[in-house]
Amino acid sequence: MKVLGIETSCDETAAAVVSDGREVLSNVVNSQVEFHKKFSGVVPEIACRKHIETITCVLDEALKKAHCDFSSIDRIAVTNRPGLIGALLIGLSFAKSIAYARGIPLVPVSHIEAHAYSACLTHMSLSGPYISLVVSGGHTSLYLVKDFKSFDLLGKTIDDAVGEAYDKVAKVLGMSYPGGPEIDRLVRSYKGKAVSFPRTYLEKDSLDFSFSGIKTAVLYKVHPPANKTSWEKEKVLSEQDILSVAKGFQESIVDVLVRKSIAACQRHDCRKLAIGGGVARNSRLREKLLEECSKRNIETFYPDRAYCTDNAAMIAGLGYYQPPIGTEAMMTLDATPTI
Amino acid sequence: MKILALETSSSCVNIGLCLDSGMIFEESLLNRGSQFILGAVDKLLKDARIKLDDVDVFGISVGPGSFTGLRVGLSFAKGFSYSCRRPLVAVESLKVWASPLCRKSTNIVVLLDAKRTCVYGQAFLCQNGIPKAIHEPFMGPVKDFLAQVPRESVFVGSACGLYEKEIREMFSDSEKIFIEKQNTPKAKDLIALVLHDAKNKKIEFNPEACVTPIYFW
DSSP, X not given: OEEEEEEOSSSEEEEEEEETTTEEEEEEEEEOHHHHGGGTSOXXXXXHHHHHHHHHHHHHHHXXXXXXXXXXXXXXXXXXXXXXXXXXXXXXXXXXXXXXXXXXXEEEEEHHHHHHHTHHHHSTTOOSSEEEEEESSSOEEEEEESSSSOEEEEEEBSSOXXXXXXXXXXXXXXXXXSHHHHHHHHHHTOOSOOOOOOOOOOSTTOOOBOOHHHHHHHHHHHSOBSSSSOBOOOOOOOHHHHHHXXXXXXHHHHHHHHHHHHHHHHHTTOOEEEEESGGGGOHHHHHHHHHHHHHTTOEEEOOOHHHHSSOSHXXXXXXXXXXXXXXXXXXXXXXOSOO | OOEXXXXXXXXXXXXXXXXXXXXXXXXXXXTOOGGGHHHHHHHHHHHHTOOXXXXXXXXXXXXXXXXXXXXXXXXXXXXXXXXXXXXXXEEOHHHHHHGGGGGTOSEEEEEEEOSTTOEEEEEEEEETTEEEESSOOEEEOHHHHHTTSOSXXXXXXXXXXXXXXXXXXXXXXXXXXXXXXXXXXXXXHHHHHHHHHHHHSOOOOOTTOOOOOOOOO
């Protein structure tokens, strides 16, 4: 069965064709990162403008690369939640019109669940139950994946996503956007000391996350408040200072992610941990997870680089396992910005 | 020629379907969201007893107007056009506003509220029932715009109520100012413009055509 996936939940316009949920026939992503760079974050209005400009060409390319036309597509999977509402509506409306015109069944897919699934595109025989850690610019969640029809949410961030924290910290430290790869790259070759930052574990046994506190902690470290009302004049940080703050920040974040992922595996007696989302590319997170998981006999699964960041292959892949909605429900299907 | 036209640039979504006979079916989605557009299209096609594949041309109003409305309308239009392999004809919303008034006057001025104390406006001259723009669209303070539009015009558009006083003051010596109270552009007027385009120039299906909305800002 060939599934066409369409994804426009944030700042990547993407379309892909995947066979039987696993074999990626094409995966086309039009990234807008260059347009958002000067704002150090995704600007929703710019994202929407780019989606509507490029969506037809992205789809056309995905079909051509897969040597497909609509007659050989059995199903269309589209991201309808969560994400930027204006951005979601473009992909959803586009997918609905095609599904209606060609009489192809439509499956609405959750963007985060698709990230939790994404490792299955690389590890063909990976199946539930497994624990999935989704770490990206918009999400930080832990799931128990039993089959691919429903995902049990074990914990999520109560404020900011881990990737967002990376971006903001990078901005405070004067680094370029996106912040995650930049901090990772600079810290990797730095052997000096790290500033010690607190780890936020929330309540005992909680699998939720919080990353707003560490953003403030980094900000205060770099620009300490002189007193309650006025701020110290901006001082020039040495390269050494910047790297020690960046390293300390990364260590704090990685510790929390690793400890909670392992706690989730142990609680549900799972020996498989899959990681998804853009931050899954982070080398320090991978190193630490490997170290801690191997001690506990937990196997880790990562998607290929192309399936870490937003893409439509994971949408099409998961769409294979989930049931299409009926024609009536498809007519009024709406996008939802939250989980 | 069968035309399916989506007018989503204002607060009221208006969808029209024109048959070879010239008969037009219309659906309005007053204060209802984008999620009902497909249902309305389905209803029109059923009422007219045709299939989406029978449609020869898709028409879309590309703004300026509601940012999200324009993009949602265009997403549907692009999806229909691409999957049925039929041409997509884009029309500026100001022309759609002006079109029905060609029966009333030869000079038409369309005035939209662009916020930030600016108007987005354009003056049209009607020729054979079709509005032709006499200058590039204007963006700026209402008074600067009104100073350059022809006298004896009919005014229409979402900003007419807002700037009625300014319009009346500017043309106080002229008796022939008329401010039209129409609130939204209509799909049937969009259809007339698409039909005119289809008769007068070659329109072809082009999947690589980059049709984009026109924005105020």
